[in-house]
Each structure stands twice: as C-alpha cells, then as structure tokens.
Amino acid sequence: MAWVTAVYLVYLFVPMALLLVGSFGEIWFGTLLPSNFTTRWYLEVINDPSFRRAFRVSLEVAVSTCIICVVIGLPLAYAIYRAASRGIRAAARVVYLLPIAVPPLVLAFGFILVFSTDMLPFLGSVWLLIGGHVILTLPYLLQNLVADMRHLRLMELEVAAESLGGSLRSRLLDIVLPSVRHSLASGTIVVAALSIGEFQLSNLVAGFLSRTYPIVLLQAFYGATGFACAATVILLVLALAASMTGTVSARATYSARSLPT
Amino acid sequence: MSAPVIDLRAVTFTYPGSNAGVFDIDLSINSSELVAIIGPSGCGKSTLLRLIAGFLSPSRGAIQIGGEDVLGIPPRKRNLGIVFQNYALFPHMTALENAAYPLKVRGVSSSMRRERARETLELVGLGTVLDRVPAGLSGGQQQRVALARALVFRPRALLLDEPLSALDAALRVEMRDEIRRIQREFNIATLHITHDQQEALSMADRVAVMRQGQIDQIAPPRELYEHPKTREVAAFVGEANLWPATVISSTEIETPIGKIVTDRQTLAIGARVTAMVRPEKIELGASSDGSNTFEGELRRDRFLGSTRRFDMAIAGGEIMGETDASDAIASVHIPRQCVHLLPGGNEEHVENKGDMK
Secondary structure (H helix, E strand, O other): OHHHHHHHHHHHHHHHHHHHHHHOEEEOOOOOOOEEEOOHHHHHHHHOHHHHHHHHHHHHHHHHHHHHHHHHHHHHHHHHHHOOOHHHHHHHHHHHHHHHHOOHHHHHHHHHHHHOOOOOOOOEOHHHHHHHHHHHHHHHHHHHHHHHHHHHOHHHHHHHHHHOOOOHHHHHHHHHHHHHHHHHHHHHHHHHHHHHHOOHHHHHHEOHHHOOHHHHHHHHOOOOHHHHHHHHHHHHHHHHHHHHHHHHHHHHHHHHHHOOO | OOOOOEEEEEEEEEOOOOOOEEEEEEEEEOOOOEEEEEOOOOOOHHHHHHHHHOOOOOOEEEEEEOOEEOOOOOHHHOOEEEEOOOOOOOOOOOHHHHHHHHHHOOOOOHHHHHHHHHHHHHHOOOOOOOOOOHHHOOHHHHHHHHHHHHHOOOOOEEEEEOOOOOOOHHHHHHHHHHHHHHHHHHOOEEEEEEOOHHHHHHHOOEEEEEEOOEEEEEEOHHHHHHOOOOHHHHHHOOOOEEEEEEEEEOOEEEEOOEEEEOOOOOOOOOOEEEEEEOHHHOEEOOOOOOOOEEEOEEEEEEEOOOOEEEEEEEOOEEEEEEEOOOOOOOEEEOOHHHOEEEEOOOOOOOOOOOOOO
16 A cells, blocks of 8 residues: 555645746746746745735635634534534534535625625625635534534533533633634634635635735746746645644644643 | 431423433432432433433422422532533543632632642542543543542532443442442432442442332342342342242242242232242252252353352243352252242243343
C-alpha cells in the first residue's frame, strides 16, 4: 500500500510544486521548466489593486462567514443534538446533505433569480455573498459540532451538572461551551478554508467590487504564466494556513482528551 | 427512629405512549441507611431513581426528601448527590475541578472549594492525580471522582445508578467495600440501583426486588434470601430449586419429583404452592429415615473454586445442589426444615435469572 500512497502524494503535490516553480520563473514558454529566477510576479500581484481588493474581500467574507456560522451554528447544533423528535433529526439530516446534494451553482442561480428583483435588489452586495457562504459552509460546522456533542455524551454531562446544582447558565458556560471548544475551533477553520476557496457561487453572485480572490485569480490565467502562478500560490498559502490551523486544533482536541495533563 | 430521608408514597409513573413505568411504589430510606434496588433490566429501577432525582415527575403519589414535598422542585434544587452509570465526569475538567463543580455553582469561593474538593477526594481514597482530566484516570479512579463530586456539597441523600457496572469484576468487588465504607463515613442515606444481586446482598441494609414496575419485596439481605415472599423473588435472588407442589398433609407435599416431607405447616390440604430449596441446603447421601432422598445421575458438575455445583437428573426433574465434597454423588436428600413453601404453584418453569457465582 506504500506505493499507492506515494503515487497519490506525487499526484497531489506535483501541481503545487510546479506552481511554486512557475511563480519564481522569469520566462516559461515551451520548456519543461522556466528559466531565470525572479520575484517580480509576486510584486506585480501585490501591487495590483484588483488583487489587493479581492484579497481583502476574501478575508472579510471568510471572517464574517465564520462569525455568523458560529453564532448560528452553536445554538442550532445544540438544538439538533437535544431534539427528541424524529422530525427535527430528519430536517437536520437534510441540512447536512444540502451542500453535497445541491451544487453551489444551483444555489447561485436561485440567488440570481430572487435577488435581482426590484423587491430584493441585493445581487452584487458583499452581504449576499456572505449569506451564500454561510449556507454552503454551515452544514460542515454543524456536523462537526453535533458529532462531538454525541461523542462527549453532552446530554449525560448536562444531566449530571443539573443534579449537582448547575443552573442553565452554568451548564452552558461551564459544561457545554468548554466541552465543544475544540470541535468549534476546528469546524470554524473548515468554514474559513471553504469560504476562501469558494468559486462557483461567488463567481455568479459577487458584484464587480465584491469579487473574491478566486474569481480575480481566474482573470490572471489570461495573462503571463508567472503572474498566474504567483497569484495562485498566494491563495494556496492562505488555504493551507487555514487547514493547518484546523489540523493543529484537531490534534489539540485529541491530546487533551486522551492524555493526562 | 427519625423520619425517613427519602419517602415515596404510592408513586406511579408511566412513560407516555407505553405501559412501562413504575406503579404504586412505597419506599422509604432512613438516615444512614443503604437501600439497594435490584431487578432485571426494564423493571423500572432506573425510572425510580429519575423520579427521586426529579428528572421525571410522578403521575400519582408523593415524594418527600428530608420531610419536604419535592414535587415541582427541579433536580438542581433537590440537593441529592447522584453517581451515574458512566460517571458523566466533565471531560475538560481535572479531577479536582470536577469535584469542586457543585461548590462552584453554589457560589463557594475558589480557594474554599478547592480545599473542600481536595478533602472529599481524599476521603473517597483519591489523594493523588487530582490535576488529571478524567481520560487520564483509571475506571476505579473515575468512580471515586464521581463519588467525591456527588458528596462534596453534603447532599441530603446519595443516589447510585449502577455505579459499578462499568468496572471489571475484580475492581467491582473491591469498590463494593469502598462504597460501603464511604457511605458509612459520610453517614448518608443511600439508594443503590443495581442489576447485580450479589452486589446488593453484600452491600445493602435492605434490598428491594423490583419486577415489572413494582416492588415485590423489600427486606434485609438475609431475610430476602431465606424467606422470599414469592416464587419470583426466590428465583431472582440467588439460585433455587423451585417445584410446583400441592399440599397433601400438614407435613407433606406432592411435587413432580415425588413426595417431599416438610416441617409442620398449616396450609389447607390441596393448596397449590411452590416448594423452594436453596442448592447449598441439599445434602449428600440418604437421610437417616430415608425420607426426601433422591437417587439419580449427575447431569452437570461444575467446579467453582470454593464450591461445587451440580445438577442431578432424577425421576420427574432435576435437583440443583452445592457441596464442597469432591466425591462421586449417587444420592442426595433434602432436610425437611430447608423446604420453604411459597404461594402459587404455577406449572411454568421459573428461570434462575441471577448471576450469582
């Protein structure tokens, strides 16, 4: 099985490596590898106003999406976990499957139909974009949280806390929140990573001034190869940073539970 | 005797949309008494605990704790220490923080509650590893943390919900003595729910046997074992030979395995009863006058270490016996004073549900 892993890793990393090489190459035309080392592509991307704006919009959208997801997701996950009725659980399952069952494209077309009307003329606004990202990413956070609540048998912990004299407030602050803090963190990182990389929906819904980084990046491929590579590497670094933080916090969750401190 | 700490009067509760629940439960637990409730799973013993704790409310009847009617009082204000089956320790808190939690929600200052939690943990036999989270503790240590957490706020009573079922056999026996010691040390009225009859018999001051939502009998362990009121209690508590029987004279009964001579009794001739004989009362060889003697072949012969349990096939049935002799066994007899007659002589075979080893 080792060679399967090796092939997979090569397949995974070669494009990234080539991007990195290309981003530092002066000329890359008709040869296997580019010639001459340069950092000018990075400087060009950084000095490009549309890229700078897109970078800022992407960060804003990602951060807002995270905040909204946490604010909505935490109580919602708690409600789903504690829901006794079968109906609510079924509804929760539908919400879980939404981003897999419904392509973002479909959602985007729906948005265009609804929000280009005179009643709701919000197409192109950053807030609509954030709303779309929340819909697409919330299920991942919910899934993470509900699974963790089940794994921790949070209900049993709450019952115990209640028998020991804990009020609702104390149970939420002392038991529920600290218990799920790691899965909340890792779930949020997933949300951030998904939001930063989202293309399908953003491409159709974003206005000219609210274009996110991946959309602007597409334009780069019509220009110089080195420029496109450098712009992509920046997105890659952003996404990697997000998922790495996710991994680290997931590992912290694991060690906090399994090792004596 | 002072008023009971926990007092249940005609408590009835049924789960919505089902016939399951508890019916007409009368139960009282006196101060410093340990009462165990045993019964097969689904008999309602955990429901009873949840009713007392306040997680369920009875549809009829009254529950008093410390002389105070607690209907409508939420669990957190009932001041009861509960140890749950899986302990339900808070995974993100250390042992010390877990034990200090009840004091925290009662507004005790940080230094004070650490001090008291430490004291209580020491009393339950956990002087070290206080700064470990539950995942880093052994099963027995977790058990002690759960006990300390349930006792630290000096509750009015202690409720134990199958507290030993998650432990392995050797530790379980050790923790029985520990829980009993701790219960005596805190001198606290305790309700102990368990499905392990040996655990109940060895720990409790009184044992209640529950079946189908009702308490069949509540009595001190020895009385329960030696004088069960019903066939079901006899079958559930310990092992027993149970034969349907008909009274044929004041000292004789007729059973499927033949006529058995009993002590003098006053039951009506022709009354249908169940004859109970505990296996350890069976004696090897024939009796001096030849009565109650049965010959047969051993069908099963099990060596259990300190004792040997055998089933002898005889005409009309089997006799289960216990002995420490290792000789071959060709005949046994039943001492007449060891035959107990219980009401009802249903033909239906009664299984021994207990897991007494």
